[in-house]
Amino acid sequence: DVKVTQSSRYLVKRTGEKVFLECVQDMDHENMFWYRQDPGLGLRLIYFSYDVKMKEKGDIPEGYSVSREKKERFSLILESASTNQTSMYLCASSLHTGAGGYTFGSGTRLTVV
Amino acid sequence: GQNIDQPTEMTATEGAIVQINCTYQTSGFNGLFWYQQHAGEAPTFLSYNVLDGLEEKGRFSSFLSRSKGYSYLLLKELQMKDSASYLCQGAGNMLTFGGGTRLMVKP
Numbered sequence: 001d002v003k004v005t006q007s008s009r010y011l012v013k014r015t016g017e018k019v020f021l022e023c024v025q026d027m028d029h030e031n032m033f034w035y036r037q038d039p040g041l042g043l044r045l046i047y048f049s050y051d052v053k054m055k056e057k058g059d060i061p062e063g064y065s066v067s068r069e070k071k072e073r074f075s076l077i078l079e080s081a082s083t084n085q086t087s088m089y090l091c092a093s094s095l096h097t098g099a100g101g102y103t104f105g106s107g108t109r110l111t112v113v
Numbered sequence: 114g115q116n117i118d119q120p121t122e123m124t125a126t127e128g129a130i131v132q133i134n135c136t137y138q139t140s141g142f143n144g145l146f147w148y149q150q151h152a153g154e155a156p157t158f159l160s161y162n163v164l165d166g167l168e169e170k171g172r173f174s175s176f177l178s179r180s181k182g183y184s185y186l187l188l189k190e191l192q193m194k195d196s197a198s199y200l201c202q203g204a205g206n207m208l209t210f211g212g213g214t215r216l217m218v219k220p
Contacts, residue, residue: 033208042212043156043200059209090155101146101158102202 003027006091006105013112019078021108023091031094032074033102034058034066036087043090049074081112117203117211124217125191133186133214135201144204147175147186150213151197159186159199191218 007022025032033048035058045058047066055066063085067075074093078085088109092102117137125131137145144163148156162168162177162184174187186199198213 035210040212043210045208048208101148101161102156103158104155107155 003103004091004093004105006089006108008108009106011108011110013078013081013110015082015112017078017081017112019081019110019112021076021078021089021091021110023074023076023105024072025074025093025103026072027093027095027103028071029093029095029103030071032068033092033094034064034074034076035090035092036060037090037107038087046076083112086110086112117201117209119199119201119211119214121212122215122217124219125188127191127193127218127220129191130187130189131191131216133188133199133216135184135186135211137182137184137201137203137211142179142203145175145177145184146202146204147184148200148202149197150200156200161204163204188216193218193220 004025013019031050034046035043037043044060046060046064047055047058049055049068052071065077088107090107091105094102119135146161147159149159150156160168160175162175165177165179167174167176172189177184196218198215200213201211203209
């Protein structure tokens, strides 16, 4: 009964590598989001998308990009991973803009060494 | 933009009632969400308030006052499994989360 699936639970990458984090939802939701969560800083919005091929910057987009070629898939890309991008990354989706709760994926704990 | 504040930590006793507050300043406000997050897991949706008043769901209730920019989550008959972080989130132009309140339930 999994609704939002993130491709990896744990990931270790080297500094400078290009990293892809994948997220797929099977609820036909319009909206998808990428957050990172760090102790003491809470959840911070990186990017979001309200439609296919559409993307909007969140609060902390620097060093990241996203891709939404299909409605069900929203990918987060770290162009050149750095140690300060070590974090828990959470993908979420919601049905309508500004309403309805998010459904979160189980998260990807990324460590950049 | 949005600014959402909630206490960092709270402690309560099993069987008791606890109220977790959330205050916000926001433009384009379109409701407020509450989530529960256990350690190492993803947040799960608890409630959504868009109108003033109290919404009750079993042991959990959520209250909203739009004029005061204030919400709270009320947990009754606390159980040990309620130990978790509770996140409030504003819905509107930018979907911002508060920093989360870590609740510890003690026997």
